[in-house]
Amino acid sequence: MNGKFIFLLAAPLLFAGCASEKGGDVYSRDQVQQVQHFKVGTVESVHKVRIEGTQSQVGTTAGAIVGGIAGSGASGGKTGQVAAVLGAVVGGMAGAAAEEGYTREDGNEYSIKLEDGSYISVVQAVSKDIDIKAGDKVRIIENDGVTRVVPF
Template sequence: MRKVIVFAAALSAVSLVTGCASSLTGDSYSRSDARQVQTVRMGTIESLRPVRIEGTKTPIGAGAGAAVGGIAGSTIGGGRGSAVAAVIGAVAGGLAGAAAEEGITRTQGVEITVREDNGALRAYVQAVNPNEIFRVGERVRITTVNGTSRVSH
């Protein structure tokens, strides 16, 4: 029965972490950005560079890992030994949960350097979208809303 509880807790932790990941692609908007006026600029891509976008680092991954580790640790031994194992399991689970959250939510990105029509040279970083492939020399539009900019065709 305890193995089922530990498995269910681990599954819940993974679901929480992956459910909180937001999309960083150019075609993704937050709810607060919807129906807002956007500034649109045009430009030409000067260079592209692959980058890695770090994953999220919220208390959710560490908390879920600590809960799972504590439950798993409490199944070891009995009495005082069980309590010590629960604490050690919670600490180890918290560290593992935080690392898992960052790893699961890490994504591949692209830095797009654009020479805008006004002469300004700016770089934009966004997640790679397999449906939108950019090429050097290509004309693109840059939209900005609430301080967030994205590059698109």
């Protein structure tokens, strides 16, 4: 029972590794020390959006392991084996749902009028350090398919 309890306590740590931020102030290691091109524009409007969470195999796997262990403790023999399989299936589904919910983020969709008169829209996660409102002048930074909006 002690090993099961420790594993159940460790499961949230597995989910913590799934979390990622997609805000304008977050750079991946691959983007560091790379030339990034930017355009300048003015924010026309800001709309709140929801960014769905990740759906990797981490949540499913962790849930299946925890569910299988919990189910196997239900009984011995064939009944315990069936309970372990059912626990793994249900745990996997619960783990996948937990991962998606845990990694879901609030975001903003920025509608921006560029200096050349064209319009673009960029969605990024809300950042506690960056507050961009309609009327703000911004830089739209682009690098390898990643676009971010930051104050100018």
